Structures are given as structure tokens and as C-alpha cells.
Amino acid sequence: MTWDNEWNKWINHNELQSELKEQMNDMTEREREDAFYKQLEFGTGGMRGELGAGPNRMNIYSIRKVTTGLAKYIERNGIEPKRRGVVIAYDSRHQSSEFALEAAKTLGVHGIKAYVFEELRPTPELSFAVRYLRAYAGIMITASHNPAEYNGYKVYREDGAQLPPIAADVITKHVNEIENELLLEVKEEHELLRQNLLSYIGENLDQVYLDYVKGLQLNNNAAKTNLHIVYTPLHGTGQTLVPQALQNVGLQHITIVDEQRNPDPNFSTVSSPNPEEAQAFQLAIQYGKETDADLLLATDPDADRLGVAVKNNSGDYVLLTGNQTGALLLHYMLSKKKEKGMLADNSVILKTIVTSELGRAIAENYGVQTIDTLTGFKYIAEKIDEYNQEETKTFQFGYEESYGYLIGDFVRDKDAVQAAVMIAEAAAYYKQQGMTLYNGLTQLYQTYGYYKESLTSLTSLTLKGKDGAEQINRIVNQFREHPPAEIAGAAVEKIEDYQSGERINLLTAQRETIDLPFSNVIKFWLKDGSWFAVRPSGTEPKVKFYFGVKQATENKSEKRLQEIQANVMSAVENTIYK
Template sequence: MTWKTEWKKWSTHKELPSELKKQMTNMTETEREDAFYKQLEFGTGGMRGELGAGPNRMNIYTVRKVTAGLAAHIEENGTEAKKQGVVIAYDSRYGSAEFALEAAKTLGAYGIKSYLFQELRPTPELSFAVRYLRAYAGIMITASHNPSEYNGYKVYGEDGAQLPLTAADIIVNHMNKIENELLLEIKDERELLSQNLVSYIGENLDQVYLDYVKGLQLNNNVSNMNLHIVYTPLHGTGQTLVPQALQNAGFQHITIVEEQKNPDPSFSTVASPNPKEAQAFQLAIQYGKERGVDLLLATDPDADRLGVAVKNHSGKYVLLTAPSLCIATACSQLGS
């Protein structure tokens, strides 16, 4: 099927949201071809792509399609797998909350229960929630540390880990059987609630997770270290749990980078929300120098990637998680 055939199918779909219709109208010929010549690839790391109309973009229809593939995979594993259900979380990106709900609506059409976080939460908590709730799978709506025009969809197995290649291939095979993602059935949210096919989760699970994280601590005497920390969530999910987890561990001197504290899908204070890049630490460095802080921490939008910077013997902050650990390079990148 050529990209022009796909374009026509989408452009004539009567229920296409107005925002997607507008995007299609404003596309150049080159943009149309790129958006419609294939479907987004799905693998062990899930899928991610630019937001917009077309099968090669992240939108409600590509989300429904991959969710339908996952649902078919769950169905193959029997009634008990369907009852176990799927945990769904999302980050601060454009469309994340909507895509999470679309995934629940699609699963509901297959009679599969969803545990949907009420608000944005980090990927590590999603992984924990899958195991704690004994769910069959987990979905995380995120594009990790990619730029703001991207979003994505990660799938986790019942062990809380990302899918192995065999499971990812099975989902792809089911996706390839779907002739028209625009016509996939979904359930209304109110119907899902009335049929107990969706349950909203949040603060109660947060506390269980934080207690679990506290139990992993090896050194219970950190409160005597008098360590001063600057932390930035880079406009992502980390603010929901990371400061509390640090305090639970005994770190009492924590300063949050205020400009990067709240969720912001445009990631307006950084070129890229990647905590393993020096530019993401610029505001944290300012805070650190002003306060004489020992340690700088940063997490990416879904808080599964950590960046760490400490002072070297010259008093310059060194990014430990840089691609290269050459102190001279890191120091020149980060500044004094």
C-alpha cells in the first residue's frame, strides 16, 4: 500500500480529530510521504516518533494499533492473563495523558482491565506497579529523553522489564493483521469504570513504592554525611517521587531547581531533556555554585535515566554519566 493510499484513507476518515485534519492540510508533499509511507516501528524498546497525523507518527490511532496488538497477545494467553490486566503510566509530554487513556479504552474493548495512574508517574514506579499488582503487562507513554516534538510507547512484561524480542515480534505480527487502525473499537471511559475494566491508581501505590525503595538502602547512616544536593526533574515525572525518596533515605539538604520543577511538555529551559548531556545541567550548576552544593542530580522526563555531577579537586562540576568520563572534557563542558 503506497503512502498516497494511506493518505487518502486518513484524509477521508470522517471521525478524524480536527487537530489531525489541520496538520494534514498544512503538510508539504515531502512531509506527507514521510508520515504515511510506513507504520512506526515497534521493538523491545517499544516505539517512539514525532507527534502528528499518519501511521509513521505518534497519535491516538497508532497508540490504539499497538495496544490492539498487545491485547491480542494477552488474549492468546487466556482468561487469567486478561484478568491480570495492564498498568498504564505516562510522563509530561504533549499527548501523554490522552494516549494513556486511549490505551485503556482499547484494552477495554478486548475485555482487558487497566490500572491507570491518575497523574504522571516515573517509569520505575510503573515497572514496580506491574509486579506489585501482578499485572500481565505495563504500558509507559513516554519518549524518554527525546526532544519535545516526540512521544512514545513502551511495553513491560509481568516481570516489570521491557519485552524480550520474541514477545515484541508477536505484538508486531498482531499489529500487521490490522487492516485499518482508524476503525479499531474502543470503549467509553464511563463504560470502562462501570464494568470495572479500569481502576485509577496513584498516591496509595506511591507510598508502597517509596517504602520498597527505602528497603533497598544499603547505608542507613547517610543523615550524618551532611551532603547537600541540587536536584532537577527537567520538567518531567521525577518531581513526584525523587525528592521524597531522597528524604526517606536520610538526605535532608535537598534543593530543587525551581525553574525545572513543574511538568512542561516543551522542556522550555533545556535544548534537550537528556540528563547525560552537559547542557541539561546548566541551571543546576548555577544553583550548585550559589549554594556550595556537593552533588547535582537530574532525571529525564520519565525518570528512568539519571545524570550525576560532582565537584572535582578544582571545584568544577564533573558529569559522571557523560559518554566519556574524561574529567578535562566534562569540566570544559560543564563550566566552573
């Protein structure tokens, strides 16, 4: 399609939403091209984009289009999936509740039942609800931690996990067959209710989910430690469940950041509602100082990611990385389960290919196997399902460096509610020993070595839109077609190309097949054990670079990390500006 033809189709549509027509009249020509030159892509992570008019934007018409594709996917599987229906939840973003109802109204045209949460709820509860209600699918309206101008649409299958690539491809095929999203019909809410094609759900399901979370508790004495917690939902869905989940395990000293307690689609107190970033913790740190809190917690808008800050040896609050929080959770859970005789011989943990190797070292110490998956929690969920079906391994923990953790597999996506409870319990355990979580992390480094990682994302405005996508492809292809022989004085020993599915040892010329689905990721292992990986983001206009090192001391690790990162990013700059 050409963007001007699409523009004319939309501007001349008599029933176009009035606010969208107003936006179109105010667009510059460059804005028009970016909004109309393609349709918003639906992939294994669903779809995510800026709100606004056009097929390359999130609006009621893109919601109708992708939901029609989902409906056709459900219809091809028979009457029973239609009866079991779809659970729909949404976060605090602009138009989230409207999009949730719009999805239900579209499903209703196809005779598919929808269970819609009456108010905003976290992504992990959506995953749980799909499983608990035995629904055939789930929809989550969210853009996770993206800026306020974004929204998104994630699809879940009947086991509560995000769609695998094969199912996503089928839905994409149905979506692409729709010629004009502006002409898709919907049913009205009152008609859906009358025909029993729409039910609203909420508090009853909350209590069932919270009972499951409480069942994860490993230390019944946590309440006796007088642990003080500051929590911020960052204007998102976490407020609905996280405080109650903490109280259910006996943790009563919880202070909520009042300015960030209520839903706010503009996320007005932060530049980005991302718990990975220090600025998101500014208010929580102020509260922490005022209350002398032991632990600061933050969840992103849909409460699937958890950020943690703790006091260091100087008494200052420092933000833990996702790798560090994951290591603390893993060590605490495995040690307590071994102590209680709860650690099965066939236990396994799951982590992504760009997550720290510290987790593997910890798990190995407890006789637990570590399995790597591709980036994206759907791959961790796939493995959990495989192990449960075959009864070959016992899942203990899954995590990724981007602040996502899963403890109990009654949810099949990352779950900040579970993680908040367990990291608080770990903090209480260390406090009983006269230690902080920071002290516990130091002990892990002293035991296993100083693993250090970082993530660099190219996020400049030049990488947005059509030109940005082309530039991202050029950067990734440069590393694939012209791989470096050495980085920062260390020879590149192995290259793992997940798009070709091949691992190549450059020193021995040995080639191996990587037993994972194909993905546009390249990972380079250096002879000194360091590594870096290159991956285009599936949800944002970014290309991401991941780095990992291990040295004998913290200073040596930091120095080595900076050397490798500077070397790689210098090569990237040459690619961009040549």
C-alpha cells in the same frame, strides 16, 4: 503500501481528529511522504516517533493499533491474563495522559482490565506496579529523553521487564494484521469504570515503592554528613518520587531547581531534556554555586536515567559520564556489602557490551562475576529473571553507559530513583572521609587504570526519514562487509558481530559463538586493548559509535581515545559522502 494511498485514506476519513486533519492540510509533499510511507514500527523497545498525523507518527490511531496488537497477544493466553490486566503510566509529554487513557479504552473493548496512574509517574514505578499488582503487562507512555516533538509507547511483561524479542514479534504480527487503524473501536471512560475495566491508582502505590527503595540503604549515618544536594526533574516525572526518596534515607538538604520543577511538555528551559548533556545541568549548576552543593542530580522526563555532576579539584562542577557514575555506584555498594558480610559467593553484576570495562575490573577485585548483555535494559532484566528462577547467581547491580542503573530487582528496568538515593549515599560516605565523589573516582582510576570512553552519534537532519534510514544501513554494512584491518596504528585483533553471533580472532583465525541474542551491532577490539562498536539506535534516527580505551595516565587515555575516534569517524564520513 504507497504513501499517497494512505494519505487519501486518512484525509477522507470522516471521523478523523480535527487537529490531525488541520496538520495534514498544512503539510508539504515531503512531509506527507515521510508521515505516510510506512507505519510506525513496533519492536522490542516498543515504538517511538514524532507526534502528528499519519501511520508513521504518534497519534491516537497508532496508540489504538499497537494496543489492539497487545490485547490480542493477551487474549491468546486465556481468561486469567485478561483479568490480571495491564498497568498504564505516562510522563509529562504532549498527549501522554490522552494516550494512556486511549490505551485503556482500547483494552476495554477486549475485556481487559486497565490500572491507570491518576497522574504522571516514572517508568521504574510502572515496572514495580506491574510486579506488585500481579498484572499481566504494563504500558508506559514516554519518549524518554527525546525532544519535545516525540512521544512513545513501551510494553512490559508480567515480571516488570520490557518485552523480549519473541513476545514483541507476536505483538508485531497482530499489529501488522490490522488493515485500517482508523476503524478500531474504543470504549468510553465512564463505561469502563462502570464495568470495572478501569481503576485509577497512585499515592498508595508510591508509598510501597518508596519503602522498597529505602530498604536498599547501606549507610544509616548518611544524614549526619550534612550533604547538600541540588536536584532537577527536567520538567518530568522525577519530582513525584526522587525528593521523597532522598528524604526517606535522612538526606534533608535538597534544593530543587524551581524553574524545572513542574511538568512542561515543551521542556522550555533546556534544548533537550537529556541528563547526559551538559546543557541540561546549566540551571542546576547555578543553584549548586549559590548553595555550595556537594552533588547535583538530574533525571530525564520518565525518570529512568540519572545524570550526576560533582565538584572537581578546582571547585568547578563537572558532569560524570554514565560509565563513571556506574563505577562509583558499583565500588561503593560492593565495598559496603563486603564490609557488612552481605556479598554472596555467587554474586554477579550485569552490564551491556558497550559499557566500560572498568566495572569488570572493580567487580573482579571483590570476587564478583561480570556478565555482558546486549544493549537495552530488557536483556539485563532477562538475566535477573533467569538467575532468580534457577537460583544460580545473586544479582548485585546492573547498568549501561547511557545513564541507566538498577540496584534492587523489585524493579526490572533502569531506575533513576534508586540510583539517586544510592549515589547520594555514596557521596555522603566520601564526605565522611573528607573526600568528594570526584576524589573517589580518581582513586578508582589510580587503582584500576585510566579507562576512558566516549559516544559519538551522527544526528544530522540528513539521517532522518526514509533517506536517513538507508544511509544508516549503508554505514553499518560498510563496517560489516569491509572491516578495517587497523585503527590509529593498532591492528584489529577481534571482531564481534552480534548479528551473525560470531566472534572472530583475526590474528589466530579462531571463531567462537557469542552466547547472546542476535542484534545489529559490530564491535572491534584492537591489539592494544582499545575497542569501538557500531550500532544503529533502536529508538532514534541515529547510528551510534562507542569507543573505549585504557592507559596508564589520564592524558594518555584522552590522547588515545581521540586518535581512535578521529580515525573511525573519518572512515564514516567517506562512507556518507562517497
